[in-house]
Amino acid sequence: MTLNPNSVYGRIISELHGGEKLRSCLQCGMCGGSCPSGPDMDHTPRKLFAMIAAGQDDEVLRSNTFWYCVSCYLCTVRCPQEIPITDIMYHLKHQAIQAGLYTTDAVDFSETFIGHVENYGRAFEFGLATQFYLAHHPLGGLKMGPMALAMLSRGRLNLRPTRIKAVRQLRNILNKAKEIGARG
Amino acid sequence: MKYAYYPGCSAESSASAYDATSQMVAAALGLELEEIKDWNCCGATEYFSIDSLPAYALVARNLALAGRQGTSEVIAPCSACYVNLKKVDERMGDYPQLNSDVNEALAAGNLSYTPGSVRARHLLDVICNEVGCDAVSEKVVRPLAGLTLVPYYGCYIGRPEGGFDDVENPQTLDRLLKGLGATVPDYSLKSSCCGGHMTQIGTEVALGILRGLIDLAAKLGADAMVVACPMCQLNLDVYQNQLNSHFGTTYRMPIVYFTQMMALALGMEAAELKFEEGLVPAGPMLEKWQAAEASPQPRKKKSKKALPMPEPLDGGDSG
Amino acid sequence: MPEDSYEPKIIGFLCNWCSYAGADGAGMARRKQPPNVKIIRVPCSGRVSPELVLRTFMQGADGVMVLGCHIGDCHYGNGNHRTAKRFPVYHRLMDYMGIEKERLWVQWVSASEGQLFAEAVTQFTERLRQMPPMRGKLTTVPSPD
Amino acid sequence: MKIGVYTCHCGGNIAGTVDCEAVTEWAGRLDGVEVSREYKFMCSSLGQELIEEDIKEYGLDRVVVASCSPHMHEPTFRNACQRAGLNPYFLEMANIREHASWVHKDRSEATEKAMALTAASVARVRYNEPLFARLSPVNQNTLVVGGGVAGIQAALEIANAGYHVYLVEREPSIGGHMAQLDKTFPTLDCSACILTPRMFEVGNHENITMLTYSEVEEVSGYIGNFEARIRVRARCINQELCTGCGVCEEKCPAKVVDTIFEAGLGRRKAVYRPFPQAVPKFPVIDQDNCIWFQKGKCRACEKFCPTDAIDFEQDDRILEIEVGNIIVATGYDAFDARRISQYGYARYPNVFTALEFERMTNAAGPTEGNVVLRDGETQPDSIAIIHCVGSRDVRYREHCSRVCCMYSLKFAHMVHEKLPNATVYNFYIDIRTPGKDYEEFYHRLLEEGTVFIRGRAASITDATLTPEEEGKLIVTAEDTLVGRQRRIPVDMAILSTGLEPRHDSHEVARIFSISCSREGFFKERHPKLDPIATMTDGVFIAGCAQGPRDIPDTVVQGAAAAARVLSIIGKGEVEIEAAKAEVNDLTCVGCQMCIESCPYSAIEHLEERQKARVIEALCKGCGTCVAACLSKSITLYHFTDQQLVAQMRGAMDALFELVPA
């Protein structure tokens, strides 16, 4: 079967290393049965793959499945067809962001995180917590309050980020990578 | 043997206890760790979701730096860092196009990396398989007798492409803890996921997962859960209070690093092992240990009618 | 003639029991492959003398494949052991004649490895496409009769 | 020289991709070609007659058929030539189907390749020489290896036709896996009841020499004339004296878990018969577990044996036999469930394998047919049966094991029958019931109330979440028909393990000069038209050794293999391939390089003349010696240098003409 290269399916197959293995999905449900986030996903990974094959691209990209994926790789190590499911989840997040079709704020979490990495070269847990929670879960953030305090008091949260020396070098590398990624 | 050491971002903040005890234990076992100079964050699980090539390049920079320091193996105590390092190295080897793209990006920072030249190792792997559990237990001066410790590996050991232990039923930490003198029950959720970043974006989902993990450990009579990953520690420890108020439970399960427990058994002072960093206090567990005297385990009697039990595969000693 | 339109001419000597059956298997499974390899059936890879290989190059072949059973699976017990032992001889002779050793492809392909066969054909053809044609490099030998 | 070339369309198989008309036309212009024709189906009787008529009418002296693989139809066209009075070795085939039309898409590429292959065969056939296949008498004895139901069936068919059979079985008794089973699907007849009479018949047949506790170590020779060396392991029982009373077994103090016949669920003694109906009836002493052999104490069996039949001194015996044909029916191994650790076999006591469950439901088994948990007492209220364990999984076995859906249904039925109040869940991907009355059996289970959950079980754990789950095994799976995860608490789980090749199938294949397919099952000559024969003439395969199958199909294959052997015996003689090597006395310098190279030691050195000589009866025509002889003194008929070089040049010349560089 030739696939529309711009469909969700087509892009997984052409852009993702090992993505072509998705063609051999047996619909066995091993992934869906194994996933720790499965009960809270609106579609199990297996179901999502059936929807991808059926061309229901919009519904696929609006699904919370891949946002609830915690990258535990359990599905990947158990899939009887060796389909790189976790990587497909990453790729679907990527596609959903590009299509502007995401429904959760997990994206912002990831983007805040990445922003720190790009600025400092290191992750910055305290900054992440404040920036992310204050922007998205003012209430959740409050609940987090005592927890953050407890961690602070035990020296487990740094109030200032650590910065690596060669931030410029790192940024050059990342910018170059983005450029290469964009040229496809 | 000399290893490059990749502490990971959490070493500087939330998991400084792990970092400190890892270095103490390594020194006691004669492992020479040389921190990668000016290493950067591995991107955790977040970077791959947004853009994959920069994510690969980010990790590859660390591998390149390790290579430049002249080491062929890098130790990561954090499982997520370990998986990222390993995955990037292996994928670059498997996919030539990816390899050349990543190297093109690295070149913008005057770096290069040859796949396969720096092997990522988890600290647990090096301790159990290079030093050896037997060698460790020979060094034990204060056995952990009297303590029931549940080994919790988390999901990243052996994933995604298979690592140093069985993916589903790993044994290394079990063997290590038994070698330290602890009682180690067969904890069937040992390689289940701790919820990862779910605690932050879908708290309810995560709390459910965490509850299952702690619940089974409690049922097995655990005095503590022993982990090998800062993310596992953070989720199980820091969210335990919230979980209790959410479900109306009363768990007080200390979540400790295996390096802390090793350090104890190797004779280091508890006060120096940063147990106080845990939100759930480890005090009761430590007191119990100090009070305990090694007492033999009661053996369950089998009925005459019982059918034979199959032997585990490679003579492992689970169950 | 521009480089990219050059199609290498390849002769494959395949043992009857394993590799020839493997090539048949590739056919039965419809494993697509470039058409460049022309197969000649021999009883055993051990039958393929260095002379035969050299004559094939002299005839203008751009590449020669010698495929036989896996070591230990030889229909004749261990005929292919001799084939394995003969590699250095092949290579020395080719070297002597000024033929790059990349032009000889020796592999074990069993009767059930149709896919492996198709892959070998594809890879070898691809490799030779990157090399200049052979014709004219060597003079032909007199005909056998 | 008058060559006839026949290009076959094979319906659309060839003509669909190859321009047969162009090939025919091109071939017609080749040197020496007298007639060139195309035809829809060359192997049809009309196609063959076409060749025969042309040979007579045009006086053709060489024939080239451009069609399918010679493995498929070389005998067909050789026979056609022979019928028309032409030596069959004047035939060449160009394989333009498997090697051209089927592997290329582009019509012109495929056509050019077909032309080159045809030209190569035309060039070669000029140098073909008349050869005469040697006729060799057939030894009427047959060796059957493996005493499962396949081997039993084959042995009985041949023995009943009046010919002698040596049946070699590795275990102490024949019967194979079928002897372990309780009931057999879909009719649910008792396995022992239908198998025991056959086993008994084998044991008492005047034409069968049964060699149990034995293995074939080496085979040499060729069709009609094989020699086999068999190791008969020491039973430590004098079979002349033993009456099979079983007293020794009763008195023996050494008890071990029986991992073969009881599949690990039961125990046996060091001196034992695997099961009461064992054939032969004699026990064996398992030296690895016997206290006398290990520690030098005991000898209880000897003391109590009423006939003094115990013989600790017995040694292995080596038996050399001569046979004309061989049937290899060594069966399968059950997949080792411990390899999939998330199912917890060997970790949780109440996870069982399929074979364990067969033994459990068997009234003669360790639990006397009671379905109980590992404690040996408690009856389960709920049971999960997990399909496809080790099968349909590229990390373990890619194939479908074909029988496990059916036996899983059978298990569900057995539970309903024995524990009417128990709930049975079958976790499946697809229910595969391709057999007579098999789908009907599935319907019956639906009616009996088995719960079917479509989804490969993800894991089995003892980690419980709710009070209802407490103390149970939890099977997790996605119910794919609902699209949601489910957790099913059960008391017992049964793993429907797949069928895989015997762990030693590669070594066994080597002994018999046959090969294994990708999975490791023995490879047949042709998957559809010759599933019984192998590439080695005179060696046949039957039963699960060739691939997973149920008992009816196994029996059919056993009988079919016997029929093939009987037809060879019936003919009395076999044609031996005429491709033989010969040394040219004039040029041989006696260097003996060839002698060293021959895998069959078929070349002798004539001391007095300092020459090599090929012993015709031993030479198998591999041609290794040809390549070894530096003075080019050896000719391998039908694969001469001249012929191969001509074929190569034919191809090259055609290529330079078709695709000039």
Ligand SMILES: Cc1cc2nc3c(=O)[nH]c(=O)nc-3n(C[C@H](O)[C@H](O)[C@H](O)COP(=O)(O)OP(=O)(O)OC[C@H]3O[C@@H](n4cnc5c(N)ncnc54)[C@H](O)[C@@H]3O)c2cc1C
């Ligand atoms: C759990 C289970 C339930 C089943 N239930 C049914 C059912 O209800 N109905 C049904 O139709 N089918 C059933 N089957 C399938 C059935 O078992 C097979 O179809 C049948 O047993 C195959 O017989 P066989 O002779 O080919 O192989 P086997 O039974 O495996 O016999 C092979 C014999 O060869 C011997 N052997 C092996 N290697 C050597 C050697 N090197 N030298 C000498 N001897 C050797 C072995 O010891 C064995 O005796 C079931 C299978 C399983 C696993």
Ligand SMILES: Cc1cc2nc3c(=O)[nH]c(=O)nc-3n(C[C@H](O)[C@H](O)[C@H](O)COP(=O)(O)OP(=O)(O)OC[C@H]3O[C@@H](n4cnc5c(N)ncnc54)[C@H](O)[C@@H]3O)c2cc1C
């Ligand atoms: C659409 C289709 C596709 C298939 N594809 C495949 C495939 O790809 N691979 C595969 O393995 N199998 C395939 N099969 C199955 C395959 O066709 C059968 O397995 C096979 O043809 C059975 O052969 P047979 O000799 O038993 O019966 P048949 O082919 O039916 O032959 C029976 C013969 O007996 C003759 N006959 C009938 N009654 C009498 C009588 N009273 N007196 C004298 N002669 C009589 C008939 O005329 C006929 O010639 C396919 C089947 C179908 C329907």
Ligand code: SF4
């Ligand atoms: S486990 Fe693999 S084959 Fe099965 S449904 Fe999921 S992706 Fe498909």
Ligand code: SF4
């Ligand atoms: S990797 Fe993601 S999709 Fe796969 S099992 Fe883990 S959470 Fe579920």
Ligand code: SF4
């Ligand atoms: S001879 Fe071969 S190619 Fe021709 S019709 Fe018969 S099977 Fe097909």
Ligand code: SF4
């Ligand atoms: S060896 Fe003796 S005791 Fe044992 S079965 Fe034979 S006759 Fe009976």
Ligand code: SF4
């Ligand atoms: S000598 Fe061996 S076989 Fe005989 S009774 Fe003792 S243990 Fe059993």
Ligand code: SF4
């Ligand atoms: S027969 Fe059924 S259970 Fe067995 S492998 Fe095939 S589908 Fe799975």
Ligand code: SF4
């Ligand atoms: S290798 Fe050739 S020359 Fe030497 S003994 Fe054999 S046949 Fe004669």
Ligand code: SF4
């Ligand atoms: S062809 Fe030569 S090497 Fe082969 S069996 Fe005959 S004599 Fe031996």
